[in-house]
Amino acid sequence: YNPWVSLSWMITGKTLGGMQLYPRHNCLDRETALRMWTENVTWFSNEEGKKGRIEKGQFADLIVPDKDFFSCAEDEISFLTSDLTMVGGKIVYGAGPFSDFNENDIPPAMPDWSPVRTFGGYAAWGEPEGAGKHSLRRTSIATCGCANNCNIHGHDHASAWTSQLPISDLKGFFGALGCACWAM
Numbered sequence: 001y002n003p004w005v006s007l008s009w010m011i012t013g014k015t016l017g018g019m020q021l022y023p024r025h026n027c028l029d030r031e032t033a034l035r036m037w038t039e040n041v042t043w044f045s046n047e048e049g050k051k052g053r054i055e056k057g058q059f060a061d062l063i064v065p066d067k068d069f070f071s072c073a074e075d076e077i078s079f080l081t082s083d084l085t086m087v088g089g090k091i092v093y094g095a096g097p098f099s100d101f102n103e104n105d106i107p108p109a110m111p112d113w114s115p116v117r118t119f120g121g122y123a124a125w126g127e128p129e130g131a132g133k134h135s136l137r138r139t140s141i142a143t144c145g146c147a148n149n150c151n152i153h154g155h156d157h158a159s160a161w162t163s164q165l166p167i168s169d170l171k172g173f174f175g176a177l178g179c180a181c182w183a184m
Helices: 003-012 030-037 039-045 074-079 096-101 115-119 136-143 157-162
Strands: 062-065 082-087 090-094
Touching: 003 030, 003 074, 030 039, 082 096, 090 096
Parallel strands: none
Antiparallel strands: 062 082, 082 090
């Protein structure tokens, strides 16, 4: 599971495909979104006061992202990865400048059919410089050629316009086949 995707969604209000789902005034600033992901969810696991903050008496779990979460471009948030991961105060993963600290082989992603095993990372990252420059998502968006804002829901216009489905506005956003932005 990749928490950066949901952090990006909370901050930008956009899908992975880039479609704006929520107006900017409903989006969160980065600190609020991060606090929601860390200290504000501990009630859900009955671990209030045990984790979610870096302070004495709490679990020593933390990560160091490969880019500064607070200053990177918004469209880079969903592509962040961890360069250092600590659980219980012990280093369990190190990459980049922290690779010397890595003493553990990462177990293969589960389940066996996980795209991470095939493509080398979430959303086909797998390239050394990160940021998903060659990801399947970006490739599919760029190859469509549609002039729509999301560059996805315009696919197969002829099929949508001539469909016999009982939908009143076949050319509309939710007409016939609807938008498949979420699939990206």
